[in-house]
Amino acid sequence: MRHPYELFVGLRYTRAKRRNHFISFISLVSMAGIAVGVMALVVVLSVMNGFERELRTRILGMASHATISAFEGGLEDWAGVATRAESNPDIVAVAPYIQGEAMLRVGGELSGTMIRGVLPDHESRVSEVGRHMKAGALEDLRPGEFRIVLGRELAQALGVGPGDKVDLMIPQASVTPAGVLPRFRRFTVAGVFEIGMYEFDRGLVLIHLADAQALYRMGAQVTGVRLKLHDLFQAPRVARELANELPGVYYVSDWTRQHANFFRAVRTEKMVMFIILSLIVGVAAFNIVSTLVMVVQDKQADIAILRTLGASPRSVLAVFMVQGSIIGIVGTVIGVGCGVLLALNVETLVPLLEALMGQEFLSPDVYYISDLPSELKTADVVKISLLSLSLGLLSTVYPAWRASRVQPAEALRYE
Numbered sequence: 362m363r364h365p366y367e368l369f370v371g372l373r374y375t376r377a378k379r380r381n382h383f384i385s386f387i388s389l390v391s392m393a394g395i396a397v398g399v400m401a402l403v404v405v406l407s408v409m410n411g412f413e414r415e416l417r418t419r420i421l422g423m424a425s426h427a428t429i430s431a432f433e434g435g436l437e438d439w440a441g442v443a444t445r446a447e448s449n450p451d452i453v454a455v456a457p458y459i460q461g462e463a464m465l466r467v468g469g470e471l472s473g474t475m476i477r478g479v480l481p482d483h484e485s486r487v488s489e490v491g492r493h494m495k496a497g498a499l500e501d502l503r504p505g506e507f508r509i510v511l512g513r514e515l516a517q518a519l520g521v522g523p524g525d526k527v528d529l530m531i532p533q534a535s536v537t538p539a540g541v542l543p544r545f546r547r548f549t550v551a552g553v554f555e556i557g558m559y560e561f562d563r564g565l566v567l568i569h570l571a572d573a574q575a576l577y578r579m580g581a582q583v584t585g586v587r588l589k590l591h592d593l594f595q596a597p598r599v600a601r602e603l604a605n606e607l608p609g610v611y612y613v614s615d616w617t618r619q620h621a622n623f624f625r626a627v628r629t630e631k632m633v634m635f636i637i638l639s640l641i642v643g644v645a646a647f648n649i650v651s652t653l654v655m656v657v658q659d660k661q662a663d664i665a666i667l668r669t670l671g672a673s674p675r676s677v678l679a680v681f682m683v684q685g686s687i688i689g690i691v692g693t694v695i696g697v698g699c700g701v702l703l704a705l706n707v708e709t710l711v712p713l714l715e716a717l718m719g720q721e722f723l724s725p726d727v728y729y730i731s732d733l734p735s736e737l738k739t740a741d742v743v744k745i746s747l748l749s750l751s752l753g754l755l756s757t758v759y760p761a762w763r764a765s766r767v768q769p770a771e772a773l774r775y776e
Contacts, residue, residue: 365679387652392692394645399696399749400703402638406741407704409631411734416627417593419558420620422489423565425587426596427615429603435582436611443586445607451590451599454486457583459573465566466528466545467519474515475565476529478573478583487589490554490567496523497552504571508551512562516553525550529566531576546576585612639748646689646752653685653760657767664767674765681761682754689753693746701742707735 429442436442436457443455459478464471481499485491491499495513502508509527511519521527530545548568555562574580590596596615604613657664664677703710711733 365676387648387655388688391645391648391652392688392695394648395642395689395692395749395753396696396699398638398641398643398645399693399745400700401641402635402745403697403700403737403742404703404707404735405634405638406631406745407700407735407737408707408733409627409634410736410738410741413624413627413631414736415557415734416623419556419561420623421593421616423556423558423561424616424620425487426590426593427588427600427603427613428585429588429607430585430612430614432610432612435579436585437582439583439586442607442611446586446588446603449599449603449606451592451595453589453591454483455589456480456483456487456587457570457585458484458587459570459577459579459584461573461577461584462532463566464530465515465519466530467521467525470519472515472518473564476531476573477565477567478570478576479567480570484567487587490556493554493556495553495555497550499552499567501551502567502569502572504569506569507546507548507572508569509548510552510554510567511550512565513553513555514559514563515566516550518563521550523550523552529568529576533577544576546572642749643752645692646749646756649685649688649753649756650760652688653681653757654763656684657681657760657764664764668767677767678761678765681764682757685757685760686750686754689750689756693749693753696749697742697746700745701737704735704737707733 429446430436439457443457446452446455457480459476461476462473463476464473479499479502481491481502485499490510494510497510499510502510509529511521511527516522519527527548527550528545529548533544554567568576570583574582588599590599593616597617600613600615604611607613667677667680668674
């Protein structure tokens, strides 16, 4: 025989009909429990990966990989700073910006917002806003025309669209014969964008850089320069290099200081969910222990016959480890197959469930991301499979050891 007989006997025991149907039922429950646990782990980790990817794409699609600003006040020679920054091989593009807080008013509707003054041709190189315009275009922002681009949620809250007028007020006072009044200017809505993150769609507006300079009376100054990098994960290193290379005193920051908490939270949640859902696999694996203990009790005579035919305790141990491992292997394969299938189709299934139930699972008013993304990673599937197989194999050790300790004379005494 090319293969050890323990494998064949173990497989035969797995397929054989048992006198005690309760044992077969527990075996099926254990297999189903492992399959459900593995499937849940694959789907949940894939969804967490999808959330992390969407957060990174949407936040860093609008925010800066890195910024350079003056240590105090506005940045004077932004063009010179931008030229020096572009000489760094890690930097793809640069864009000046002016940023501040403002209040928008349309009739009796008021809404606070963050205002960003940009150069349209430069801004499209460092952010994704130009690709997410639902109405109008970023290029419609022209100097001196006082036009504004709003997020979709903000435009709906104010009830405006392209061509409508909005009053923009900033927290800087103007002295007039009527007294000290907040500075404001009437703008024309030139476009509407939708990033898919409530933070930006509800709380950000874009105007031309020259209009922002006039509104804030900054002359030729800007708040700073935004940078886009080839590899966003190199932002801390590039920021340190720029801080050392630039002449004068500048404040250089990167996205890890501003948005790192989002990604830390996602990674922490992913780790916690992995631990919690692993307990499901663990409970199902421990059911294999009870199954095999009852099988050993049920097969006392068979074990004694094997021993009298010359089977060693190690062979008996291997027979029952094979039988228990088969339950873990089959459960793992079924769980991985179903989990991968669900993970690859979760973005299609969730909208279908929402339509059937008439309920929105992720409201954009509450969550940063209003859909359920998924990203299946091979490394996660391998890690989950190894965990499940290891727990299944470990759960067979004690019952198989008990079987190997059965004494033939004691087992056959009352037969």
